Amino acid sequence: MKESKRRTTPAPSHESPRPADDFGAWLAQRLTALGYDLSGPRSGGKSRFAEDSGISPSTVGRLLRNEMPTDPRLLRTLAEAIREPYPVVLVRAGFITAEELAGARAPETKQPITPDQAADELGIDDPVERHLFLTMTRTMVRPTPTDGEGRLAD
Missing domain, CATH: 1.10.1200 (Non-ribosomal Peptide Synthetase Peptidyl Carrier Protein; Chain A)
Structure with a gap:
């Protein structure tokens, strides 16, 4: 059998520095509050939100499963779509802590x-x-x- 010369390198890890175990549940609550029906796989709420927000349906699904994106700019789009401040979404997603956010808002004098x-x-x-x-x-x-x-x- 011929051995492949193709090298495989592992994809770089861009995991969130802090796990955001409740992000999916929080996002589901926000979407439900905004009128998106997430009651079942065929309810249409996830697809409708994807269409309204410009975020792909597969990405919406990953976010609802706590799979954080590698690019925080996606979270900016999400924040606008769910009408939440971007910094709040960054904290919820585990990209920064609430303490880091507070420090950025009131830097040391x-x-x-x-x-x-x-x-x-x-x-x-x-x-x-x-x-x-x-x-x-x-x-x-x-x-x-x-x-x-x-x-x-x-």
Whole structure:
């Protein structure tokens, strides 16, 4: 028997970093709430949703079976079709956690940099230019007196 020279390489794994075991049930609830009949294999709801959303019927079936897509852009299309915010669908599908989403919505606040750090970041290393920059910056960030003291002119 002739041995095939065709090499087989395993398909890259693009599994969701977190399992989304309840995604299919959640999606079925959303579709039912939107009026798609999923009561049986011939109910037509899955096919009608596929047609309405532009997502293939086989992909809709895979989503309902918790088989997550490898491309999160599909979830954007799904989010629009089921009228859910895209970030919510990403969390439900296990692409990101609720904590990651919250962190993206409210990133950690950074401490302001000092004038010296700003000069370093800007590459101001000439001593005269650096002194001028630091003096100007420190003057600009100095708190404004509330009692009128320290004002140059009225």
